[in-house]
Amino acid sequence: MNNSWTIDRILEVYNKPLMALIFEAAQTHRKHHNPLEVQISTLLSIKTGGCSEDCGYCPQAARYHTDIESNDLMSVSQVKAQALRAKANGSSRLCMGAAWRNIQNNEEFDQVLEMVKTVNGLDMEVCCTLGMMTEEQAQRLADAGLYAYNHNLDTSEEHYKEIISTREYDDRIKTIENASKAGISVCSGGIIGMGESAEDRCKMLLTLANMSPQPKSVPINALVAVEGTPLEDQETISIWEMVRMVATTRIVMPESVVRLSAGRTEMSDEGQALCFMAGASSIFAGDKLLTTPNPDINQDMKLFNTLGITPKAPFVDGDQPITNDNYKKCLSTKGNVKWKRPTHTIERNEKAKEKAKALRN
Numbered sequence: 001m002n003n004s005w006t007i008d009r010i011l012e013v014y015n016k017p018l019m020a021l022i023f024e025a026a027q028t029h030r031k032h033h034n035p036l037e038v039q040i041s042t043l044l045s046i047k048t049g050g051c052s053e054d055c056g057y058c059p060q061a062a063r064y065h066t067d068i069e070s071n072d073l074m075s076v077s078q079v080k081a082q083a084l085r086a087k088a089n090g091s092s093r094l095c096m097g098a099a100w101r102n103i104q105n106n107e108e109f110d111q112v113l114e115m116v117k118t119v120n121g122l123d124m125e126v127c128c129t130l131g132m133m134t135e136e137q138a139q140r141l142a143d144a145g146l147y148a149y150n151h152n153l154d155t156s157e158e159h160y161k162e163i164i165s166t167r168e169y170d171d172r173i174k175t176i177e178n179a180s181k182a183g184i185s186v187c188s189g190g191i192i193g194m195g196e197s198a199e200d201r202c203k204m205l206l207t208l209a210n211m212s213p214q215p216k217s218v219p220i221n222a223l224v225a226v227e228g229t230p231l232e233d234q235e236t237i238s239i240w241e242m243v244r245m246v247a248t249t250r251i252v253m254p255e256s257v258v259r260l261s262a263g264r265t266e267m268s269d270e271g272q273a274l275c276f277m278a279g280a281s282s283i284f285a286g287d288k289l290l291t292t293p294n295p296d297i298n299q300d301m302k303l304f305n306t307l308g309i310t311p312k313a314p315f316v317d318g319d320q321p322i323t324n325d326n327y328k329k330c331l332s333t334k335g336n337v338k339w340k341r342p343t344h345t346i347e348r349n350e351k352a353k354e355k356a357k358a359l360r361n
Helices: 007-014 018-032 076-088 107-120 135-144 169-181 198-209 239-252 269-277 297-307 347-360
Strands: 037-047 093-098 125-129 148-150 185-187 190-192 217-222 257-260 280-285
Touching (some): 007 018, 007 198, 018 239, 037 107, 037 257, 076 093, 093 107, 107 135, 148 217, 190 198, 239 257, 239 269, 269 297
Parallel strands (some): 037 093, 037 280, 190 217
């Protein structure tokens, strides 16, 4: 594993002739992974909408006017039913997402911990994306049986300031570190197509690649421009940009699982096949990714059959966590952490907020 990448070296990889880049990525992929195996995850929104953040891409932000219907936290029994359905459809991992800025030490978090315990008991890998979290909260999730924690960087630190003004980039890094300290597998990647440069994309990969350990899973998302969000007018990126990003990620982080995530509805079967050839070895299945459309599972299975790909079994890349009762203990005496908020504003985000106010009135 190479943890001494520089931005110049990653840009050199990224800018290779596409055919040469795909070939090198495919060779790298075969050294570290079974090229005919793809890990299937199901992403479930356990609490939708009403988020206080201003992420420019997100329809769940309360400040924007989108068609997303807000829902309260799901029950443990509802989550179990969805997990069983996902498992029957071939998913080895259930990723539960809540539209929270950060985890709070309260009854809702206790309920999520019970969800983690329950899904782990179904012999599925359990992943959560719940916003920022402390070391103690990470340890409680680990004790409940959490296998992985998703916390995307989204983009480079420089471009991040053009997309989000309500949370610090450093706090994203801190949350990832807290997950690692608790022995939780880290899932972290980003979104392309938000107006960033090629250098921004490579800087994001640089940050991820130089983490120790590197993330076990790296989702590469193509922006799904949702009406009402500040990025609603962004053009859809080309499949060639997606393939180039997947291939570069595979070369830079050879042992990580590269996940083909949001934006697959805009990709042809041939485009997705190129991504698999270039090193993608995981997808999200199900008709939705939190709130955005996703290909039907039957469509995915048809493509897998055409390509000779089989779904990956759970816990191939790591042991199944053992749930213990320590997850019930909240030891914090300082209450909930006050995470920092930046002081700058983003004009595009403020305009979308004002537009939403006018529409509601």
